[in-house]
Amino acid sequence: MKAVRCPSCGAAMKRNGRTGAGSQRWRCRACGASTTVSYDDTAARLEEFLAWLMSKDTQLSMPGQGRTFRRRTAEFWRVWPMPEPTGEAHRVLFVDGIWLSRDLVVLIAHDGEHVVSWYMAQAETSRAWEALMAPIPAPDVVVCDG
Structure with a gap:
């Protein structure tokens, strides 16, 4: 485990209950500040998820029948x-x-x-349509139903 450093002064910290x-x-030990430390394991969990996603394993074959993995x-x-926009004109x-x-x-x-592209929105608003069309080079004709 890495030594815990004070966020205020950078000195070493000791356990305190x-x-x-x-x-x-x-x-x-230097300034008397108190804190708790949380570790970010998001990268490790993403790596675990991607490893499973690219494998042929099922969730059922995992420990706990996959419940822990899903959580x-x-x-x-x-x-x-x-x-990803390709920049190709249509x-x-x-x-x-x-x-x-x-x-x-x-x-x-x-x-x-x-x-060519898609966009998820809560409604068919002009702002949503603009977000869909903004990364695409302007076409000669757009066909729509409304």
Whole structure:
């Protein structure tokens, strides 16, 4: 374990009991400041999630039948990948919104063969459509249904 340093003066800290919630409390030997230390393990949990995602393993085969894994990696399931703009100009773009639920619509731009871009929004507003179209070079024609 790395030595805990004081956020105020940078000196070494020593253990000084526990908080009411049970966390380790630390006190600075030089200035007397008291603090608790929390460790950010987000990178390690993301690495665990990506390793599972790229493997052929099932969650059922994991310890605890995957319940612990799902709890530890729950925040990464909510990540929605956004398309990278290629900068390619299109003559015609077809745009439409697909409602997934009452407050969730996916706005899609399609060139007739491939999906060029998409954007998730709460409603089909001008701001949402602008966010969809901003990274795409201006097409000659846009086809829509409204």
